[in-house]
Amino acid sequence: MTGAAHRLAALAETTFGGSLPVRLRTWDGAETGPADSPLVVVHSRRALRRLLWKPGELGLAQAYVTGEIDVEGDLAAGLRAMWSAARERNLHAPRLSLTGRARAAGTAARLGAVGPPPAPPASQARLRGALHTRSRDRAAISHHYDLSNAFYRLLLDETMAYSCGYWAGGGPEFTAADAQRAKLELICRKLGLAPGARLLDIGCGWGSLTLYAAERYQARVTAVTLAREQAAYVDEQVRERGLTDRVNVVCQDYRDIIGGDYDAVATVEMGEHVGDAEYPAFATALHRMVRPSGRILVQQMSRGSVAPGGGAFIEAYIAPDMHMRPLGETVDLLETAGLEVRSVESLREHYVRTVAAWHRTLEERWSDFVALVGEETARVWRLYLVGGALAFEERRMGVDQILAVRPTATGHSGAPATPRDWYPGLDRL
Incomplete structure (x- = not known):
């Protein structure tokens, strides 16, 4: 038979x-x-x-x-x-x-398998309303980032940076936390931060860049996030580290940010959540928020034009409504908004190592993750991390740091002629 x-x-x-x-x-x-x-x-x-x-x-x-x-x-x-x-x-x-x-x-x-459609798993996102309204965007962000601070503390290293690290050191002694600190230092150098500089951190996550810039560079930082769990965590860290005079944490949509004239603006892996139709307005907002000759750093994932989303699984379980585009299209949108792109650096291979480190932690502490969020959610994350690492490894996805400036009316960029000061010593942080 x-x-x-x-x-x-x-x-x-x-x-x-x-x-x-x-x-x-x-x-x-x-x-x-x-x-x-x-x-x-x-x-x-x-x-x-x-x-x-x-x-x-x-x-x-x-x-x-x-x-x-x-x-x-x-x-x-x-x-x-x-x-x-x-x-x-x-x-x-x-x-x-x-x-x-x-x-x-x-x-x-x-085979005896005929029947009505099974109900979607409980971990699948269920969003309502028109695409990229403020309420729907808040729900989409909450689905992923408000899973719980305890979950992300378990998954991430002590920096609590949930984005691609910069693997400046090649040896086994160079850890995932070292890679994140190297990334944060590189961003601060590219932005030209100095004591007293005003930095806007859009999509601040758990505050890794905000806290690093405030502590190491004495920058004055406005940290913006839509996720309430993240805002609460960053607020707590700001108080514990005595940074209340340098850091202001705001839980709001980027479209509601008022003011401008920042010396620098950073948005690290947040632009993927903006949406395709909304990105030109987002780029225009970046231009408005930074002062003339100020700098903007966009770290953002990319994907081919034939598959702009994260895929059916990612969009249903991890990042609903996300949109990625080829790198060149993002550069064009930023320059159409009046910014001048000065540097583009691919971090694709760095993300393979970053995601692999998160996956190792997940497997090594599997029973802790299951006890915290349940086996179904733990399996969602196993599939997400394994599939994500492969997507970067096989060049189905990319990630890049794009440094742009807002030139003055006379064309002054305020940017260095060469990037010679960006990289020395990153492997020793």
Whole structure:
């Protein structure tokens, strides 16, 4: 008698236009596929129902985070094998015709997997309202960043920096925290901060840049975030470190920021949340907020024009409504707003190492994460971190630091002629 694994493999090969690049085991113990490939285990018929109703990435992600599908061994190896096969064998995403859907439903019926669509997992985002309204943006940010400060304390290093680090040192003694401090120092140098300089930190996160600039450079910082948990954390750190005279923490939308004439503005991995249609206005706001000959640093992820979002999984579970574009388009938008781009530095490989460090922490302290947020959310983060590292490794995503200035009416930029002072000593911080 043919096992469930063989039936599923045959259906998958028809649907994707090629043989499966992984080994498959089903709930009845049947196995098929290359013996030396990563093993995908389908624990429940319920997983098939999800894939019938949500074919593709979202259905697979739902089944994974609920534990209905698992990968034995190295999840990264399994995802890498699937991406590699998709490229090399030109496997296409499922676009089921009526005939294809009928065939899939017939196979599901023979396997006892027919039924109504399963409810989405509890960890999936549920947003309402028009795209990029203030209320929807606040809800989107809250879904990810207000998970709890305790969660991010467990995941991140002591800097609490949740963005790409700068791996200035190559040896094993150079830690993830060192990489984050090197990144913060590099940003401050690029912005030309000096004692008393006014810095606006838009999307300040847990305050890593704000606190570093205020302590190390004696800058006066306005820190802006939409996430209440983050604002509370930064406020607490400001009081504990005696920085209340230098730092003002504001929980609000960037569109509600009043005033300007800042010496420097930084926005670190926040622009991805602005939205496509809204980005020209965001770039114009950056121009308005900085004084003439002041500097702006944008650290931002990028993606090809054919896949501007994070993908079905990322948009449903991690960063709803996010939008990324090719680097060149962002540069064009900034310059159209009147800024002059002076430097662009790719950090793509740095993000591979940064995300890998977060993933190691997740696996090493798995039981602590499960106790804190539950197994489903922990599995969401495992899939997110493993998939994210691969996306940067394989150049499906990038991340860059873009330094821009607001020239004066006579063209004075205030920027250094060379970047010679930016990099020395970063590996020894």
